[in-house]
Amino acid sequence: MNSSKQHEDTAKCIVWHENVESLGSACLAFGVFDGVHRGHQYLISQMLADAHERKVASYIVTFDKDPEEVLFPDAPCNKLQSNEERLELLSQSGASGLLVIPFTKELAAMSPDVFCGTVLGSTFSQCFLHVGADFRYGARAMGTATTLATWAQTQGGELTAHELLDEGGTPVTSTRIRSLLAKGAVGEAKHLLARPFSLVGTVVRGRGEGRGMGIPTANLNIRYPVAALCEGVYAGYALVGELWYRAAISVGAATTFGVEESSIEPHLLGFDGDIYGQTMRLSFLEYVRPMKTFESSEALAAAINDDLAHVHATLPALPVTAN
Numbered sequence: 519m520n521s522s523k524q525h526e527d528t529a530k531c532i533v534w535h536e537n538v539e540s541l542g543s544a545c546l547a548f549g550v551f552d553g554v555h556r557g558h559q560y561l562i563s564q565m566l567a568d569a570h571e572r573k574v575a576s577y578i579v580t581f582d583k584d585p586e587e588v589l590f591p592d593a594p595c596n597k598l599q600s601n602e603e604r605l606e607l608l609s610q611s612g613a614s615g616l617l618v619i620p621f622t623k624e625l626a627a628m629s630p631d632v633f634c635g636t637v638l639g640s641t642f643s644q645c646f647l648h649v650g651a652d653f654r655y656g657a658r659a660m661g662t663a664t665t666l667a668t669w670a671q672t673q674g675g676e677l678t679a680h681e682l683l684d685e686g687g688t689p690v691t692s693t694r695i696r697s698l699l700a701k702g703a704v705g706e707a708k709h710l711l712a713r714p715f716s717l718v719g720t721v722v723r724g725r726g727e728g729r730g731m732g733i734p735t736a737n738l739n740i741r742y743p744v745a746a747l748c749e750g751v752y753a754g755y756a757l758v759g760e761l762w763y764r765a766a767i768s769v770g771a772a773t774t775f776g777v778e779e780s781s782i783e784p785h786l787l788g789f790d791g792d793i794y795g796q797t798m799r800l801s802f803l804e805y806v807r808p809m810k811t812f813e814s815s816e817a818l819a820a821a822i823n824d825d826l827a828h829v830h831a832t833l834p835a836l837p838v839t840a841n
Contacts, residue, residue: 532617541577543644544614545569548579549653553598554607555711557650557683557690562611564680565648572646575614579638580605581621587743588621595743596696598711600718617641630661634669645675650682685710695745702748702805714754714801717744717782721793735768735783738798749780751806753829756784757799763789764833766825767800770809785822787830803833 532538547565551558562578569576582605586595599607609616619625619637628636633656638645647670655661667677682689690710698707699715708714719738736756749770756765765784772781784800806825812818 532615538617538641541575541615541617541642543646544575544577544642545572545646545648546577546579546617546638546642547613547648549649550584551578551580551604551608552584552692553695553711554604555598555690555692555695556685557710559611559712560683561648561650561680562613564678566612568646568648568678569614574646576612577615577617577642578608578611578613579617579619580608582618583621585621585626588623589626594746596745597743598692598695598715598745600742603716603718627657630656630665631669632656633661634666638669639673644673645670647675647677649677649679651679652682653679700746700748702750702752704752704754704802704805708803714803715747716799716801717747718797718799719782721796721798723794735785736793736798738782738784738800740782747802748805749809751809751825752802753804753806753825753833754784754800754802755833756786756789757801758786758789758793758796763787764829764835765800766806766822766829767802768809773809773811785826787826 545565545568547562549558549561565578566576583601584595584597586593605616605618625633625637647666649663649666651663653663653666655666663677663679667679670677682691684690688694695707695710695715698704698710704715717738717740719740721736722739723737747769752767752769754765754767755762756767757763763786765786767782767784769782770780782800784798806828810821812821
């Protein structure tokens with residue numbers, strides 16, 4: 519691999535082990551990075567600054583999927599984004615490259631030393647590692663920042679364990695952001711993510727009550743295990759093709775019609791078209807109200823129209839980006 523070319527290009531997704539040659543000496547930011555939130559961004563920025571000072575390449579090292587998806591396949595994973603979006607955001611970090619490690623049960627069973635030698639030592643001749651102070655790895659998460667530092671020193675490298683970025687007296691973590699979303703605090707979540715919380719899915723056919731009331735909605739099927747979002751109505755944006763539309767987004771069960779299964783149904787302002795089967799991104803900006811059971815479809819329709827009026831009045835008119 520041409521290292522100078524790596525420095526010139528934006529980060530590329532490199533699949534370990536089959537398609538990569540030795541990458542020499544490098545600074546590495548290592549982690550899962552679910553959400554790629556401000557805490558992750560801070561750690562990556564510190565790694566990039568270190569690489570610049572040392573005049574070596576910079577790599578973000580992560581897994582192709584969240585380890586919990588492999589280790590606990592039947593448990594809810596509650597991710598802040600899809601694996602694809604996580605890797606895409608990491609690839610835009612400005613690093614020389616993105617090293618993606620396929621996560622397997624065999625990898626998870628490796629001892630910390632074997633893990634380091636197999637994953638890092640076979641790829642880099644010298645590692646200057648950057649991780650969070652609470653970083654764990656290897657079988658039964660026995661590896662810590664201290665054991666990783668000891669391994670790095672054996673090859674002439676170093677490790678910097680960063681204290682978690684603090685915001686408002688509390689560390690910025692993926693768990694904290696999940697907790698905010700579970701309360702509907704999408705504004706606070708946006709601040710910690712440095713972008714609106716978003717969901718991506720496929721538009722599928724719903725029950726049709728909205729169209730019957732003259733207020734059609736899209737029914738979004740999310741294709742990955744996602745963090746729980748508080749039931750309610752939100753103001754946000756919907757991306758259809760290359761255009762953003764203001765939207766009132768319902769999250770929860772349509773109990774007015776006797777439905778118990780939760781769904782995600784946005785109504786797009788100023789849109790009238792057939793989008794079944796298309797991919798849609800929803801960005802959540804504000805929690806408007808809780809879900810309610812209405813006495814009639816007419817009362818529900820009146821509430822939805824109030825929601826739409828609120829969205830129209832509070833969100834900027836198009837054209838707009840939700841980032």
